[in-house]
Amino acid sequence: MLMTRRIPFWDMDRMFDEMSRMFDTFGGPLGLRSVPGGAFPAMNVYDAKDKLVVTVEIPGVDPATIDLSVQENSLTLSGKRSDTENGKGRYYRKERPTGEFHRTITLNEKVDPAGVAASYKDGILRIEMPKAQAVKPRTIAIKAE
């Protein structure tokens, strides 16, 4: 074949990315960022008054294949991200993580596993877990005598 092979893309911000990765370690909302660019999939945990909300960045996965289980105080997520195009052409860059993943996180408050709801949109899995009854703050009305 007479065609000359040329790398058709030049990545201009490679260096900036390296830098942003470095700085990202400091940038979290609470200065809290234990796994910078490391673990897949990346998770956030929020406290939303009567429930805990977990968001997971997990693009390009069929939600039916994600295995999610919630215990009283832990959440386990496993699944596989397959690379359907693999072997189809000549790769210049392969940065997207593929393969099996498995993550367990400990929740800092007890939740009710029966009331868990999960949804998947734009590559983000969102899990809402109602806090266990005993943990919910109750206001106790004081009766005047």
Next chain:
Amino acid sequence: MEDIEKKHQANITRRQERNTFLPATDIWETPEEITLRMDMPGVSKENLEIKVEGDTLTVHGGLSQDQPGNVLYAEQRIGDFHREFSLSDDLDREKINAALNAGVLTLTVSKAEKIKPRKIQISAN
């Protein structure tokens, strides 16, 4: 006129204030085209901007910064996705297809006709 300039300036400053980071990208080539596949979780069609200016292909995906509650633990990066690529002359700028599916953007760029492999018919006499 001044207003437009001001607006433009404001736009630039706003862009710079937002933290941006690179989406993880796979790039592969077949004889007909080049495909770029990017992970952009949380980016919807409405917040995605793809531009070709001269030799530069720019992809910008805006992320909503809404948080469902107080942050207890965070691994996800805050800001927008942004990445630029240079297109070589071998690629056809007019033939770029984009598809966004479950937070994954797939861009296919056709190669220019002149460099596509051709089959040459041999006519028998």
